[in-house]
Amino acid sequence: MHSIAAAPHIFWAVLFIVLPLLIVLFYAFTDKAGSFSIWNIVALGDYMPIFLTSIELAVIATFICLVIGYPLAYAIARSKPEHQKIFILMLMLPMWTNLLIRTYSIMALLDDGGFVNSVLMKLFGTDEPVLHIIGTKGAVIFGMVYDFLPYMVLPIYTCVSKIDKHMWEAASDLGCSPVKVMTKVILPLSSSGIISGVTMVLVPCISTFYISQKLGGGTFELIGDTIERQFLNGARNIGAAISLVMMILILISLAIMNKFTDADGEDGGIIV
Amino acid sequence: MEKLIELKGISKSYDGEKVIDSMNLYIRDGEFITFLGPSGCGKTTTLRIIGGFETADEGSLYFDGVEISDVPAYKRHINTVFQKYALFPHLNVYENIAFPLRLKKTSEDEIKQRVTEMLKMVKLSGFENKSVSTLSGGQQQRVAIARALISHPKVLLLDEPLGALDLKLRKDMQNELKSIQQEIGITFIYVTHDQEEALSMSDTVVVIADGQIQQIGTPTDIYNEPKNAFVADFIGESNIVDGIMLEDKRVRFSSHVFDCVDGGFAENEPVDVVIRPEDVDVVAPEKGMLTGKVTGVTFKGVHYEIIVDIKGFKWMIQSTDYVAPDSFIGLYIEPDAIHIMKKSKYSGMFGDYSSFSDEMDYISDADAVEEF
Numbered sequence: 001m002h003s004i005a006a007a008p009h010i011f012w013a014v015l016f017i018v019l020p021l022l023i024v025l026f027y028a029f030t031d032k033a034g035s036f037s038i039w040n041i042v043a044l045g046d047y048m049p050i051f052l053t054s055i056e057l058a059v060i061a062t063f064i065c066l067v068i069g070y071p072l073a074y075a076i077a078r079s080k081p082e083h084q085k086i087f088i089l090m091l092m093l094p095m096w097t098n099l100l101i102r103t104y105s106i107m108a109l110l111d112d113g114g115f116v117n118s119v120l121m122k123l124f125g126t127d128e129p130v131l132h133i134i135g136t137k138g139a140v141i142f143g144m145v146y147d148f149l150p151y152m153v154l155p156i157y158t159c160v161s162k163i164d165k166h167m168w169e170a171a172s173d174l175g176c177s178p179v180k181v182m183t184k185v186i187l188p189l190s191s192s193g194i195i196s197g198v199t200m201v202l203v204p205c206i207s208t209f210y211i212s213q214k215l216g217g218g219t220f221e222l223i224g225d226t227i228e229r230q231f232l233n234g235a236r237n238i239g240a241a242i243s244l245v246m247m248i249l250i251l252i253s254l255a256i257m258n259k260f261t262d263a264d265g266e267d268g269g270i271i272v
Numbered sequence: 273m274e275k276l277i278e279l280k281g282i283s284k285s286y287d288g289e290k291v292i293d294s295m296n297l298y299i300r301d302g303e304f305i306t307f308l309g310p311s312g313c314g315k316t317t318t319l320r321i322i323g324g325f326e327t328a329d330e331g332s333l334y335f336d337g338v339e340i341s342d343v344p345a346y347k348r349h350i351n352t353v354f355q356k357y358a359l360f361p362h363l364n365v366y367e368n369i370a371f372p373l374r375l376k377k378t379s380e381d382e383i384k385q386r387v388t389e390m391l392k393m394v395k396l397s398g399f400e401n402k403s404v405s406t407l408s409g410g411q412q413q414r415v416a417i418a419r420a421l422i423s424h425p426k427v428l429l430l431d432e433p434l435g436a437l438d439l440k441l442r443k444d445m446q447n448e449l450k451s452i453q454q455e456i457g458i459t460f461i462y463v464t465h466d467q468e469e470a471l472s473m474s475d476t477v478v479v480i481a482d483g484q485i486q487q488i489g490t491p492t493d494i495y496n497e498p499k500n501a502f503v504a505d506f507i508g509e510s511n512i513v514d515g516i517m518l519e520d521k522r523v524r525f526s527s528h529v530f531d532c533v534d535g536g537f538a539e540n541e542p543v544d545v546v547i548r549p550e551d552v553d554v555v556a557p558e559k560g561m562l563t564g565k566v567t568g569v570t571f572k573g574v575h576y577e578i579i580v581d582i583k584g585f586k587w588m589i590q591s592t593d594y595v596a597p598d599s600f601i602g603l604y605i606e607p608d609a610i611h612i613m614k615k616s617k618y619s620g621m622f623g624d625y626s627s628f629s630d631e632m633d634y635i636s637d638a639d640a641v642e643e644f
Contacts, residue, residue: 170360172345173323173324175372175423
């Protein structure tokens with residue numbers, strides 16, 4: 001009975017998850033002629049700087065998302081129930097617009113000849129762009145934070161709003177100052193939300209390519225761009241190898257994060 | 273015993289509705305005091321003001337002679353056992369109980385010794401490493417009590433702590449709480465809507481209704497000498513009839529003049545007369561001071577609950593002897609079974625068993641559980 005009910009899901013999983021993975025695996029370990037080769041993997045050493053830049057930018061963006069996102073999620077979760085709905089709607093609203101369009105809009109706003117600069121040029125009475133943003137790492141990080149912030153806020157909000165409101169009272173009753181209430185009770189209780197928020201921001205940040213292409217102005221390359229370029233140029237094997245290593249890196253970091261959530265029991269909340 | 277906590281003119285309103293109305297009360301060191309009242313009477317709010325979770329709109333709160341109205345909860349030597357326990361789900365039993373000590377940077381040896389002691393007191397030795405979510409309601413309650421007591425507070429607040437437990441467990445926990453309180457000798461302030469619980473555990477009972485204290489006294493005083501119709505009705509069963517105090521120790525009600533033991537009223541002052549159902553003797557109609565027709569008989573195990581119609585007013589009588597429905601019986605009442613009360617705003621609201629049924633009683637009790 002169970003096996004029959006699970007059949008469509010298994011079919012789906014095999015067709016769209018297992019099979020593509022096998023194809024990636026196959027390409028990663030073969031050369032152009034289709035015979036076995038580990039040279040793709042060996043050649044990855046050349047891409048190390050790109051890997052490092054990608055991870056660096058993704059980690060910075062995720063950290064900023066967390067620093068902005070946690071207080072925001074906390075404030076929403078602790079506001080009146082009727083206000084919570086409005087705040088969440090406001091947070092979700094930008095997500096209804098396509099990610100690509102939002103990224104283009106940032107470009108239009110922050111470009112050397114864009115809206116922000118033309119206003120500033122008028123203000124300062126100069127013909128030179130005042131702020132050079134597009135084409136810097138800062139612009140890419142800004143784009144990542146802007147695009148992925150809701151993915152940080154939502155899981156933390158869900159987690160904090162589920163915490164029994166007596167926890168705050170119990171903690172302060174037992175001697176916690178307002179700061180200790182946060183560090184000793186509320187932060188540990190919302191760790192599963194933090195971990196799924198970090199996962200949901202970090203993974204797309206590492207593998208993004210359009211944000212770096214548009215906002216990075218082509219001045220530097222992230223790993224997502226490299227993979228895209230390899231496939232467009234027909235170098236499927238090296239592209240597949242990079243994808244494979246990325247996947248392994250992401251799986252390792254997810255496994256480490258899952259270790260943390262396992263410690264505090266079944267409430268989980270992680271999205272893999 | 274000295275005054276440990278004192279409330280002076282405490283008032284609190286929510287959305288313009290007065291929940292506590294200028295309450296004055298003092299609590300002595302080392303006593304077991306219970307706030308007793310129906311749902312929404314203000315008893316939990318009073319407790320939360322003492323605990324520091326709410327601030328009073330007016331009035332002041334003193335602890336050991338020092339005003340603490342604006343002292344935050346974490347700086348008060350008062351700990352709370354919450355209705356739903358509020359244990360920390362990310363910590364095991366040991367760490368939950370050790371929590372207040374860890375905040376104070378107590379040494380690991382002392383923590384271990386005191387937690388072990390506490391676990392022994394609440395009979396949970398061996399549960400150190402269990403996750404709190406695997407414990408039963410009663411066990412969680414014990415952990416909550418141990419956690420609240422480990423830092424040696426001067427006062428323990430208990431907000432309907434046994435509300436979620438089943439009857440048998442509740443009785444056991446009542447006895448245990450009482451013996452814990454006697455063992456450690458600190459003040460317990462207990463909130464409940466269950467009059468039996470209040471009477472059996474407390475040194476002092478504070479009956480609260482409509483945000484005001486109706487009566488303060490020992491359980492025996494509250495039961496035997498209720499101050500008004502509300503208290504008489506809320507604590508136990510009572511027949512409350514209109515009477516006229518003819519002179520000291522003589523009262524007329526139900527068209528008959530009775531001898532009683534109370535005095536100090538004006539001549540011919542209208543009063544409320546309370547007669548407990550168990551204090552009425554059933555006799556033959558010709559020997560009775562009052563006579564009436566039996567309209568209902570219910571077997572209750574220890575006794576029969578008999579509803580008698582006397583001149584249109586329904587009395588409840590508890591008797592170990594069976595009487596047949598629709599028969600006429602006489603009632604005999606001893607002078608010391610008659611308790612006289614001043615008229616109050618609750619006069620005429622309680623004490624008539626015309627619409628009485630067990631079901632009604634059950635509904636009003638269930639309603640009371642919902643209070644927060």
